[in-house]
Amino acid sequence: MKAIVCQSFGDPRQVAKVEELPMPGAPAHNEVTIDVAYATVSHATELLIRGTYQSDPPLPFSPGTEVYGRIVACGADVVGLKPGDRVVAMRRWGGYAQRINCRATTVYRVPEALSWQQALPLPLSYGTAYSALVWKAQITPQDQIVVLGAGSGVGLAAVEIASTLGAQVIAVASSEEKRQLARAHGAHLALSSADENLVQKIKTETEGGASIIFDPVGAQLMEQVFKSTAQGAQILSIGFAAGRPPKLPQNIMLVKNLTLHGFFYGQYIGWTPTDQSVRYETQMRGMMRALQQLAIDGRIRPEIVKTYEIDALCAALDDLNERRVTGKIAITINGDLE
Known part of the structure; x- marks a missing residue:
């Protein structure tokens, strides 16, 4: 079978190669075997390849964390899944291969009412946004939320989910195209991340400050937007797409009674040193059912905006890094398995 394999960490152009590998063996007792049709690409993909992510896979390894495909075999003790099922699945790595074995705890059946393009972005981008906003921040319709990086997969998902749940959403994004997309997906207002008056505009729109900041960006942008928080606001730290964590003044956090939530979605899906996905x-299955129903009802609109061939991973990463794409992208592994 074909797979993207990294024999070492480094520049994706140098280390990520399409190779022929043997098929995986039979699934273990709580695993399923999946023929992978498509797999998503994100900024974290490049971090993993370069060896700068939170944890490193053993070498050699195949990247790929979020896949769509069909089950071809089930191990013992697997309940609720069967060969032939269309599924989406999450792994720490290993998804960029034509056939994989995956723990059943993070495999989710796809309803017939959803296309693969709708189903594939749900587990990671929408799952991260939903769990952070609902489980951690306990968002309400009274909240006024600022979403940074609103043109990214997880940022756009946060815009949609917060809007669907009744909150007022201010999207912050780098280009007019991304801001238009955020407005089309439910943002009440979309502002430029380069706007010199960004903080004042947020304060004016929210009549005093945002009650939730959703931050997958970090660095200077979060340091700036931090000044727009209301008394008692919550900050959701999701990631650092800008390259570094923000430096937030603790004295301001104290006098404004702010709450900073560090949020690592990986805890819920087995991406910690001790796999807690069973717990x-x-x-997680309840959340995935809720997200799938929201998509079926048209209340959220997950989509894959562009696909690339299996040997074009570096082009996909370049498009992400250069901000030439808005939303979620994927690479073709086996292609259409319908």
Whole structure:
């Protein structure tokens, strides 16, 4: 079978190669075997390849964390899944291969009412946004939320989910195209991340400050937007797409009674040193059913905006880094398995 393999960490152009590998063996007792049709690409993909992510896979390894495909075999003790099912699945790595074995705890059946393009972005981007906003921040319709990086996969998902749940959403994005997309997906207002008056505009729109900041960007942008928080606001730290964590003044956090939530979605899906996915499986499956129903009802609109061939991973990463794409992208592994 074909797979993208990294024999070492480094520049994706140098180390990520399409190779022929043997098929995986039979699934273990709590695993399923999946023929992978498509897999998503994100900024974290490049971090993993370069060896600068939170944890490193053993070498050699195949990247790829979020896949769509069909089950071809099930191990013992697997319940609720069967060969032939269309599924989406999450792994720490290993998804860029034509056939994979995956723990059943993070494999989710796709309803017939959803296309693969709708189903594939749900587990990671929408799952991260939903769990952070609902489980951690306990968002309400009274909240006024600022979403940074609103043109990214997880940022746009946060815009949609917060809007669907009744909150007022201010999207912050780098280009007019991304801001238009955020407005089309439910943002009440979309502002430029380069706007010199960004903080004042947020304060004016929210009549005093945002109650939630959703931050997958970090660095200077978060340091700036931090000044727009209301008394008692919550900050959701999701990631650092800009390259570094923000430096937030603790004295301001104290006098404004701010709450900073560090949020690592990986805790719920087995991406920690001790795999806790079994502990959270029921909670995760409930969330996935909710997200799938929101998509079926048209209340959220997940989509894959562009696909690339398996040998074009570096082009996909270049498009992400140069901000030439807005939303979620994927590479073709086996292609259409319908």
